[in-house]
Amino acid sequence: MTEINKNHDAGNDAIKQAIWDDPALLEALTDHHSHTASRNTSRWAWLGGMAACFCAGVIGWYVIQEQSFPDELPVKVAYASPQTFSSVDAQDVKLSDGSEVAMNRGASLHFSESARNRQAKLTKGEAYFEVARDEARPFNIETGNANIQVLGTAFNVDKSLSQTQIDVFHGKVAVSMPDGSDRVELVKGQRASVTARGITVSAFTATEPDWQAGWIDLNNVSLNDALYQLNRYSNKPVVLQHVDDHAAHISGRFKAADIAGSARLLAQMNGLAMHEYEDSIVLAKPENGK
Incomplete structure (x- = not known):
């Protein structure tokens, strides 16, 4: 009985060895291992690619945010350099804010602008202003003995030795003394004469500045x-x-x-x-x- 079992076991071992030594089986197992390794390699490569794309996306988003909203600083608007005009003969000039000025002979004008206002100084002579409307930035004119403020209108300013005369042809103009006192508002057809003694308001009927006529x-x-x-x-x-x-x-x-x-x-x-x-x-x- 023991001998028979030994012979039986030996036969089984021979069969197993024959199976493992079979060339077809070895080729199949080799191909399976190769395909498994290849699939694993492809999987890791795919995962690596996805990770790289994700990182690139995050970096790109961050760069765009930094460029679009750099620390959320306020946007700075660049304004034109100050302008100075002196007229020997009558001439028309255009200010950097879009306003237009007709200057009489011998007039001198300085203009500058900022985010809050527009400032003109008529240091000499006479000029007719057509002010570009900008409600966020009032247009101010100084003549030495008068201050003038408008938003958008047409008016004439005549600075002589001892007085400034303002004639309004369109819109509304506020006129005051240099210290802000005696403020008056003029509308179309009204004239203000400003001297050291104060402001006098009267009416006129002209449709254009007299000097232009x-x-x-x-x-x-x-x-x-x-x-x-x-x-x-x-x-x-x-x-x-x-x-x-x-x-x-x-x-x-x-x-x-x-x-x-x-x-x-x-x-x-x-x-x-x-x-x-x-x-x-x-x-x-x-x-x-x-």
Whole structure:
């Protein structure tokens, strides 16, 4: 019985060895191992690729966020450099905010702008403003003896020696003394005359600035102020000689194209004599003293 079992076991071992030694089985097992390893390698490669894409996506999103919202700092708007204009002859200029200005002869203007306001200084002469509307940034004008504030409108500013005159042709304009006192609001057809004594408001009917129509418009000004305005158009100086200027208050319209005639008319209105020389025009008391 024992011998039979031994023989049986030996036979089984031989069969097993034959099976394991079978070339087809070995080839199948080899192919299976190779395919398994290949699948594992492909799986890891795929997972690695997905991880790389994820990292790239995260980095890209971060860069975009940094570029789009860098620490959420406020956006800085660049404004044009300050502008300065001086007119020998009448000229039209355009300010950096889009406003348009017609400058009379002999006018000087400085303009700058910021995120909060627009600031102009008329240091000399006369100019007609058509202000570009910008409710977030008021347009301010300083003349030395008057402050003017608008949002968007059309008006004329005339700065002479001792007063500033503002004529409103469209919209609304606020006028005050340099310290902000005596503030008044003007609408179309209203005029403000600003002197050291305060602000006087009156009405006018012109549809355009008088100077653009060839006229010099004087509104209760001194004789010196009147000659100051005549000198804008004169090729030679018009001057007073030994005359007390304080008593004169002149109103009227005078032709800008005829300075000698306008000076003669001023002399007659004030009991003066006019002397025209090659290099000047002089208004003086008559030689007989009368």
